[in-house]
Amino acid sequence: MGNFKKLLLIAVLSSAALTSPHTMAWAGTSADAVMRQAIKHLRVPTEQSRIKMILVNRRGQKRTRIVSISSSTTKGHDRSVARFNYPGGIRGTALVSHEGRDGKDTQWLFMPVLGRTRRIATTQMGDSFMGSELAYEDIKTLRVEDWSYKMLRKERFSKRPCWVIESRPVAGHDTSYGKTETWIDVELSVALKTMFFDKEMRPLKVVVSQGIEQVATGIWRARRHTFISLRTKKKTVMDYEKIVINAPLEESIFDQRRLAQWR
Amino acid sequence: MRFRDIAHLPTRYPKWVLFAIAAITVSLASGLPRLKTVVDVDEDSLPKADQRVKDFLAVKDVFGALKPVTVVLDAGEGRSVFSPQQLTTIRDLSEKLGRQADLVPHDVTSLTEVSDVTFTDGSLDSRDVVGFPLEAGDPAKIYAQMLEHPLWPGRLFDDKKRYTILTANVATDASLDRLYDDLQQLLKAVEAPAEAIATGADVLPVALTRAIDHDMQIFVPLALLFVIVGFFLSFRTAGGVLLPLAVTVLTMVWLLGFMGLVGATLNPVTTVLPPTLIALGSSYGIHFMNRYYRLTMPAGGKGLAYETLRQVARPLVVAGATTALGMATLIVFEIEMVRSFGLLMALGIVFVVVLTLTFIPAVLSLRGSQDVCQHARACDKRPSFLPALLAHLGAACQRRARLVIVLTLLLSALGLVFCFRLEVGVDLVRYFPPEHAQRRANDLVSEKLGGAASATLMLEVDPKIFPHGARNPDFMAKLLLLGERLRRVPGVGHVRSLADVTYHIHRRIQRELAKDEGAAPKRVAPSSSKEIDQLLLLYSMGAGIQAIDDLEDSTRRYAAVSVALVGWDAVAHRRIFAAARRVCDDVFPRGAKLTIGGDAVLLLAFDHYIVKGKLINIALTVLVVFLLCGLVYRSRRYGLLSLVPVAFATVATFGLMSMLGYRLTLATVVIASIGIGVGIDFAVHFLDHFREQLGAGEELGASINATMTGIGPAVVYDASSNVLGFSPLVFSGMVPIQHFGWLISFCMIFSALATLVILPAALHLIGRQRLAFGKARTVASTTTSEVLTHG
Missing domain, CATH: 1.20.1640.10 (Multidrug efflux transporter AcrB transmembrane domain)
Known part of the structure; x- marks a missing residue:
């Protein structure tokens, strides 16, 4: 299982979704600086959201899951808790994730059928996350130093002026991607589209972000992210029904021993 | 004139x-x-009004018609695919297949890519069964664990452990010619005496x-x-x-x-x-x-x-x-x-x-x-x-x-x-002579690995009889029984349904709970649709949602039983389908309507x-x-x-x-x-x-x-x-x-x-x-x- 705090971040960040309201502050600077600024703006102290995740298979059939996620960043470490609200059969299932000092995650799962909270083993990086078009790699914390960035061009996307930034992995960084290309709204500093390429530089998947809005002062988020596999034509739509930034959160909600109390 | x-x-x-x-x-x-x-x-070569074609299309409409590429790996005479060397080869092949341009990325099923729900010291583990680096004794443990799974022995590996298969699904926009050439090139890298041959519905025509x-x-x-x-x-x-x-x-x-x-x-x-x-x-x-x-x-x-x-x-x-x-x-x-x-x-x-x-x-x-x-x-x-x-x-x-x-x-x-x-x-x-690689690969899969020809038995569940459709516990119990009885039909090889994995995970959890309580496992079957939902959520965490999509539609109105058939004899297939209908009528006298699809029906x-x-x-x-x-x-x-x-x-x-x-x-x-x-x-x-x-x-x-x-x-x-x-x-x-x-x-x-x-x-x-x-x-x-x- 993945870290839902990261899921929230990556929904915006792995696709290099940038949240700086001060576009002109970095205009003309290097793409590297742009990414550093973006990641800094993403790390908010607390964030709560309710996500409707629609998995569309290659035959167009949909499976819907609704997940409530709360996350917190304290002293640079992420913690998150995800609770499944829908479908009814899995209501009560909860997953908590703590990022350790070594950067590795520890996760616990509560599911009524399991009888008690169980610690779960770390998931493989390249696997699909919850059957979606997101790979676990996509929801790992993005480290600026793992990638090198290059400003490719300026062009319009969805009638908006965008920077197109290319990200390539630095030597030694373990990733299944050869590169990504991100269209970033020049004025809002939000990614509108990202193309993922495999090691042979063939297009792999694309994510398009829509409904960009300011959810808190200086904090911008997309209301919808649509991940489309260019190989399988499968799709994952993530609709953010609710986003609350920097509201106080009880520490106990991240306590794995209390997962069973929530129904 | x-x-x-x-x-x-x-x-x-x-x-x-x-x-x-x-x-x-x-x-x-x-x-x-x-x-x-x-x-x-x-199916385009056949009249659309034909009932078999209609059935084929009906099943295809709900469950699709995946054409997986199958790579048959032969470890060689007297050798085991569960050796560290062969497992490493399988992992490398799986990775390469996962990156092949014409295959669905990271969608490979192989010995090193399958996951199972297990418990280790009380912790839940849904990771791949084979972890690298391998340590001494690991292959034996892996083999023992895989033997417990209801779907892997006889399909993923044969009883002598000499053969295994790797499967990957072909991408929708694939160039089949390129895929064929790439596969030939990729499989050349397998070191003798091991040998790997690629086959499958999209490889055969090329x-x-x-x-x-x-x-x-x-x-x-x-x-x-x-x-x-x-x-x-x-x-x-x-x-x-x-x-x-x-x-x-x-x-x-x-x-x-x-x-x-x-x-x-x-x-x-x-x-x-x-x-x-x-x-x-x-x-x-x-x-x-x-x-x-x-x-x-x-x-x-x-x-x-x-x-x-x-x-x-x-x-x-x-x-x-x-x-x-x-x-x-x-x-x-x-x-x-x-x-x-x-x-x-x-x-x-x-x-x-x-x-x-x-x-x-x-x-x-x-x-x-x-x-x-x-x-x-x-x-x-x-x-x-x-x-x-x-x-x-x-x-x-x-x-x-x-x-x-x-x-x-x-x-x-x-x-x-x-x-x-x-x-x-x-x-x-049979278009190929006996010594042809395609013929050998298909014969091996038929004889050693559960059958090469495939059919899908689609059950339309009546929600009045089985509330919650395919997730109904009574339906699931009958589905398990159907699978068991189908396996006894001569000519039927590997049989797979969601009931197999649901019961498998259920048994694992019951065993773990019993261990916690120091008692014998209490229940042999899941008792509610909620329980089944959770068991299958656990399953999807490791195996992916596609593994469920292949056997149950998203509305839960349809369930599929995937049946591999040993051999390609049409006369035998006709007999098998007749037997399957009789078994299905017996197991589901009401509440489920059977439609048979798959390549074997087209043939x-x-x-x-x-x-x-x-x-x-x-x-x-x-x-x-x-x-x-x-x-x-x-x-x-x-x-x-x-x-x-x-x-x-x-x-x-x-x-x-x-x-x-x-x-x-x-x-x-x-x-x-x-x-x-x-x-x-x-x-x-x-x-x-x-x-x-x-x-x-x-x-x-x-x-x-x-x-x-x-x-x-x-x-x-x-x-x-x-x-x-x-x-x-x-x-x-x-x-x-x-x-x-x-x-x-x-x-x-x-x-x-x-x-x-x-x-x-x-x-x-x-x-x-x-x-x-x-x-x-x-x-x-x-x-x-x-x-x-x-x-």
């Missing part, structure tokens, strides 16, 4: 005719580069396409070479070789070019078009040149060419029409590939006849009589062995006419008995239409030949007589086919049409010549003898040329095409023999009185020809 005027054109305006032929050739040749080879044996292309490179030059030899042996003149050869080549260019222009493709059926055309094209040329050389006209050139044309036009047109119509009757088949073969072949025959009656006389009109002289010199040197032999044969058949007919009837009855034992079966794998439909189409086709071909010959000769008796040789040849060929154990397949199904279509030519030429003799006032015996010596050699040359033309097919890389080559060659021999043995006997028994006719036109024309003809 009268026919006579039209017939005059090639000899009166030879240059214009040749110019027109050249112009048409250039136009049609422009389509040659567009001709493609496509092998796609799918392998077949390559085999067809390879065949084409061999067939055409070899067939041409063989018929050139045949022409030379028949005529021993430049014209006797080059003119029929030119007709053959031009016909091929016209037809293949036309196919390219209209978008028709080469496939396992139409691949026999070129050699068939070469064989047939040569026949028409042989008959024309045979008559040309048998006429004497001092002036040679135009006069001789015109007279030849006048004499052969009718039998050639009649023979062409019967052959073309015989081929066109293949339109009754409801399999697209066979239909298009029939129509294209009919068109090819039209081209052959047109070119024979225009190109050859036009060229001959421009030449002097040197060719005739050359032929005469060659004939002078050549002993008249064949005509003499045929004369003896004709005489013998007349003397022993009753014996000949009785033997014919006995042999026909014997042939018919064998015909009823003829096996039918479309089996793409059954192909079989059905091959048999149905074949029977209608033979009946229709016989009727067309009878009507046409009866109409041309204005005699029912002659119509029936013309059928005798082809009827015997057809029964004998199918009987032989059955004796040799050859199957009626997409390739061999067209034998009857070609056999009748070509074989009828012999009878038409024979009867036409016989009637000429009879019409000229000859006695019955003399007419038969004159026909045996006059047209008999041409029949022998024609049959020999056909056999030579078809013989390259026996070198095909595809087994049914090899069978086709042998059988059609035998069919030609049977037809020729029947014409030269049965017809003389039959004519003798019928007697002159019943065979007599009085058509002034024929008598007049034959009188002219009699004057001009040798003997």
